[in-house]
Structure formats: structure tokens, C-alpha cells
Amino acid sequence: xxxxxxxxxxxxxxxxxxxxxxxxxxxxxxxxxxxxxxxxxxxxxxxxxxxxxxxxxxxxxxxxxxxxxxxxxxxxxxxxxxxxxxxxxxxxxxxxxxxxxxxxxxxxxxxxxxxxxxxxxxxxxxxxxxxxxxxxxxxxxxxxxxxxxxxxxxxxxxxxxxxxxxxxxxxxxxxxxxxxxxxxxxxxxxxxxxxxxxxxxxxxxxxxxxxxxxxxxxxxxxxxxxxxxxxxxxx
Numbered sequence: 001x002x003x004x005x006x007x008x009x010x011x012x013x014x015x016x017x018x019x020x021x022x023x024x025x026x027x028x029x030x031x032x033x034x035x036x037x038x039x040x041x042x043x044x045x046x047x048x049x050x051x052x053x054x055x056x057x058x059x060x061x062x063x064x065x066x067x068x069x070x071x072x073x074x075x076x077x078x079x080x081x082x083x084x085x086x087x088x089x090x091x092x093x094x095x096x097x098x099x100x101x102x103x104x105x106x107x108x109x110x111x112x113x114x115x116x117x118x119x120x121x122x123x124x125x126x127x128x129x130x131x132x133x134x135x136x137x138x139x140x141x142x143x144x145x146x147x148x149x150x151x152x153x154x155x156x157x158x159x160x161x162x163x164x165x166x167x168x169x170x171x172x173x174x175x176x177x178x179x180x181x182x183x184x185x186x187x188x189x190x191x192x193x194x195x196x197x198x199x200x201x202x203x204x205x206x207x208x209x210x211x212x213x214x215x216x217x218x219x220x221x222x223x224x225x226x227x228x229x230x231x232x233x234x235x
Contacts, residue, residue, distance in 0.1 A: 016212065019165050020224045026068040026096070068096055069227040076234045083222050088230050118147065132156055133178060148185035148205075155180050164211050182208040 018025040070077025070093045077096070078088030119137045126133050133155040139147055155178035167173050172180040183206075190200040214220060 017166050018214070018220050018224075020221075022072045023224055023227060024070055024072060025220065025223055025227075028066045028068065030064050030066060067223050069223060071231070074234070078227060078230055078233065080223065080226065083219070083226060087233065088227070090234065118143065119151065130156075131160075133176075149188040150186040152184040152186070153180065154182040154184075161209070161211070164209065166209060168207070168209065179209075182206070 014029065016027040018027070064081070067080045068077055068091060069080070069088070075093055077091055077093050079091050080088045118139055118141050120140050121135060122138045123136045124134070135153045135155075137151040137153070139149050139151075142149070153172075155176050158173070158177075158179050161179045161181065168180050168183070185205040187200075187203040187205075189202045190196065192199050
């Protein structure tokens, strides 16, 4: 949501996670969008910020990846912009995970939602066809605008995620005896007022775990092999 124009922006993001033996690869996409009237200097930086970021003004979208590899329970890992780089860049695993998967370490591993006095469980239901257990929480009070008006949590039997060694919250999984695989945050519409110059429409934030087919197996395997050879840099 653009707070100046009131234009609603649909934003999507994803991060792919791969496992091999005791190694983990987080593949983080970085999208660069070029718009009409946008000036980019030789360093790749945008120098003209007065740009109408409308979909009709998009000239090009380029996606590249940062590949973060580390061993389970190790403190340091290596990041590769490309399989062709001379050496990987050493990074702190805990800091990387806190920055890129903070929904795990903050909201849900600490159980702040499920026992927060600001939130109240209002309904629990189960879809017989999909076997999805669904909980709805309503916000009793909102300390600030980052708090959603309602929150939906979704669970499936653990066996349906037997090949996915990833969790939004291991603590919630253990408590519910199911896999917590999705949550949805709902923000109700807010009309413009003295401090808000535009109407805010109803908004949703959805986060979900999906198992995907690995179509680029050779490329992913190459990163793991490269990491095996370079991991001596971390000692």
C-alpha cells in the first residue's frame, strides 16, 4: 500500500530451501525492476527516484539469486552469488536466519501469538476434505498498526510434510502435534483521517510452506559440491 497515492501493491516473495545430508541451502531471489524514465548509473544504482512504479511502466525484471549454504548446527556458512565465483563469502548463520526467517524466531517460536493478551481464539474448524485444521484469532487491542485485526493459523498432519525438514515454528508443531504450515494476517480497511491522508483498503499477508519439485537438480547439486570443497574456509 502506497501511503502517498493510496495505490494498492500486490507483493510476492519466496525463498527455496534445499537439504542434502547435513547441509542446507537457502536460495534467496533478488529481483531488479527497471521502469520507464528510470536512470541507472554504471554501478547499477538508481539515480532518478521520481518514477511512476505502475505495472504498465515496467521495462524489464531481472532475477538473480544469493545462495547461502551451511551445515546443520554450524555458526558460519558461505554465500555464493554464482557458482562461478572464486570464493564464497562467509556469513553468520544465526544473523542470516533471524533476518530472513524472523517469523520463526520471533512471533511463533516464542509463542507470542498463542498466549498474547492482545489476541483471542474465536474459532477452530477442520476441513474434512483437505484435513486442514484452522484456527482464527481476533485482536482485542492493537498496540500499533503493525498488529493485524485477525490472524488465521493452518495445520496439517505431520506425515504430509515428511520430506520437508523445515518449520515455521517447531514449538507450535510440537504443541499441536501437527505441522503449522501457513498463517494469514488480516488488516481491516481504514478510512482516511486527520493523520492518514488516503483510504487504506483491506489487506492480507500470507506466509506458507510448499513442497516443490526440484527442476534444476544439476545446478543445486553443483552448489552443494562446491560448498563441500570450500567448507575448509570456515575452520
